[in-house]
Amino acid sequence: MSKAKIRLIDKDVDCKLSKNFKHSEISCHCNYDDCTFTIVVQKTLDCLQTTRAVIYANKPFTPTNVYRCQHHNADLSKSSKKSRHKKGLAADIPCPPNMPFDEFIARLENVWQRVLPYKSKSFCHCDNEIP
Numbered sequence: 001m002s003k004a005k006i007r008l009i010d011k012d013v014d015c016k017l018s019k020n021f022k023h024s025e026i027s028c029h030c031n032y033d034d035c036t037f038t039i040v041v042q043k044t045l046d047c048l049q050t051t052r053a054v055i056y057a058n059k060p061f062t063p064t065n066v067y068r069c070q071h072h073n074a075d076l077s078k079s080s081k082k083s084r085h086k087k088g089l090a091a092d093i094p095c096p097p098n099m100p101f102d103e104f105i106a107r108l109e110n111v112w113q114r115v116l117p118y119k120s121k122s123f124c125h126c127d128n129e130i131p
């Protein structure tokens with residue numbers, strides 16, 4: 001089965017998007033009326049599956065943020081105007097409780113093109129440049 005590289009999914013539709021991730025886990029967390037869809041990038045889903053395998057030992061985890069609409073992204077003073085969350089290309093991944101943070105970064109760097117560590121908050125922003 002071939003899948004489109006990029007899909008738009010209505011925000012109120014919850015469905016399975018990959019083996020272990022469903023739409024509600026990657027949709028924007030805001031409640032704005034104009035936030036009506038999610039940009040779903042297949043490569044991001046593939047990277048989340050690989051992250052689950054190599055960092056979470058195939059156990060469930062939920063990324064903190066994946067897709068973020070323009071409106072919600074603009075609310076966040078620390079978020080870049082060019083944030084790849086707005087294109088569905090990024091995910092914020094929490095560090096597993098038992099994994100040293102340096103090991104966490106090194107493993108993520110084998111999966112994602114770019115990894116930005118936020119050690120004090122125990123997560124990494126991860127993204128890819130192109131879908």
Ligand SMILES: [Zn+2]
Pocket residue numbers: 028029030031032035068069070071072
């Ligand atoms: Zn939103």
Ligand SMILES: [Zn+2]
Pocket residue numbers: 065085090091092124125126
């Ligand atoms: Zn991020």
